[in-house]
Amino acid sequence: MNNNFENMNVAILDSNLLLLFILGLNNNESKINHPRTSKYNIKHFNELKNLFNNYDYLITLPQILLETFHLLKHPQKNNKTPQKNYLYRYIEFINKGAIIEENVESINIIKNNLIFTLGYTDTAIFLLANFLLKKHKYNNLVVVSDDENLVNLLKKYNIHTLSFDIKNAKLY
Amino acid sequence: MNDVEEMKNIKDAIESAKTYAKTIVDDKLRNFEISEISSSEKFWIITLKWEILKKKPPAKTPMQRQLQLLESDEYYEEVDKIFLVSKENNDVKKMISKENDEYFDIISEID
Numbered sequence: 001m002n003n004n005f006e007n008m009n010v011a012i013l014d015s016n017l018l019l020l021f022i023l024g025l026n027n028n029e030s031k032i033n034h035p036r037t038s039k040y041n042i043k044h045f046n047e048l049k050n051l052f053n054n055y056d057y058l059i060t061l062p063q064i065l066l067e068t069f070h071l072l073k074h075p076q077k078n079n080k081t082p083q084k085n086y087l088y089r090y091i092e093f094i095n096k097g098a099i100i101e102e103n104v105e106s107i108n109i110i111k112n113n114l115i116f117t118l119g120y121t122d123t124a125i126f127l128l129a130n131f132l133l134k135k136h137k138y139n140n141l142v143v144v145s146d147d148e149n150l151v152n153l154l155k156k157y158n159i160h161t162l163s164f165d166i167k168n169a170k171l172y
Numbered sequence: 173m174n175d176v177e178e179m180k181n182i183k184d185a186i187e188s189a190k191t192y193a194k195t196i197v198d199d200k201l202r203n204f205e206i207s208e209i210s211s212s213e214k215f216w217i218i219t220l221k222w223e224i225l226k227k228k229p230p231a232k233t234p235m236q237r238q239l240q241l242l243e244s245d246e247y248y249e250e251v252d253k254i255f256l257v258s259k260e261n262n263d264v265k266k267m268i269s270k271e272n273d274e275y276f277d278i279i280s281e282i283d
Contacts, residue, residue: 008233025242049239056233089242092202098234 008056010100010138012129013048014145015067015121018060021048022072025089036071043169051144051162051171057100058093059132059141063109063124065101104128114153122150129159144171182209184262185216189255192264193220202248215265216257223248 013021016036023032024045032040052058072086093099104124109115114123122145129143142160145151154161162171186206193204208219226249229240241247252270257263 049242052235052239055235057235093235093238096234096238098238 005138006136008138009054009140010057010059010142011052011055012059012061012125012141012143013064014125014143014147014150015064015071016146017048017144018064018068019071020045022068022086022090024048026086034071039166040164041169044164044166047164047169047171048144051142055140055142057098059100059102059128061102061104061121061124061128063104063106063121067121102128102132104131118147118149118153122147126150126153126157129154130157133157133159181259182216185257185259186218188257188262188264189216189218189220192255192267193222193253196267207252211259214259216255216259218255218257219252219270220255221250221252224251 019034020032020037020040023034023037024042027033027042027045032038032042032045104127108127109120109123112123112127114126118126125143125145129141132138132141140160142162143150143154144162145154146163148163151161151163164170165172186209190204202223202225204220204222206218207221208217210217225241225247227247229237229244229247231237231240254268254270256265256268258265
């Protein structure tokens with residue numbers, strides 16, 4: 001793995017879009033079969049994949065992984081596929097070094113007033129993105145989120161942010 | 173032997189075959205699955221199927237490499253192997269290629 005992070009382009013996905021990515025890795029059907037991703041289909045997943053073709057690593061946080069794992073356990077109608085089967089391909093990404101885990105201390109999330117508007121995980125994402133931008137740790141950082149509050153705040157702080165035009169399955 | 177005991181024995185035999193296979197092909201495999209189970213007097217005859225990486229995609233980063241692997245089948249090839257697992261102690265006695273026309277002879281010879 002190339003550890004010269006200053007030259008790296010990295011992306012952070014919020015929990016819903018990480019869920020879409022994990023489900024999409026396993027699902028060739030037009031609908032991504034989960035209540036939290038019902039507005040998305042395989043075109044949205046392909047758009048995420050196209051984006052990642054221009055990025056070197058996916059950045060994640062324990063908070064994002066925890067929330068996504070809980071979302072993955074949400075009961076799925078008419079779908080008996082065990083959660084571990086969905087995670088199998090994502091774990092391949094982890095095993096091959098495509099995912100970098102960063103850390104935001106829980107006490108710093110709890111102490112921040114943003115938690116009351118953004119919630120726990122999105123506050124962690126904001127704090128991380130802001131920190132990485134200030135430290136210039138990576139060459140190019142993008143946050144991909146479908147949470148309007150988070151997207152607006154990130155843009156206010158000049159953090160490169162993308163969200164979905166749901167109808168056209170395009171990131172903008 | 174009752175049905176529950178037999179199921180447990182089959183499960184253990186499958187695990188034994190899987191462990192054996194994974195030891196040989198390390199982490200370059202994907203889509204590991206059981207395609208057939210039968211038995212002879214002394215052996216469980218378990219056919220396992222997987223895909224093995226035959227060449228690396230030309231990507232520069234791990235992320236791009238994994239995406240290329242997802243999008244194309246040209247980097248993997250399918251493999252079928254038959255494992256003869258001892259009913260007595262779950263040891264894998266032999267691994268045979270499915271393409272091997274003589275595998276019935278081999279089974280009867282060691283059974």
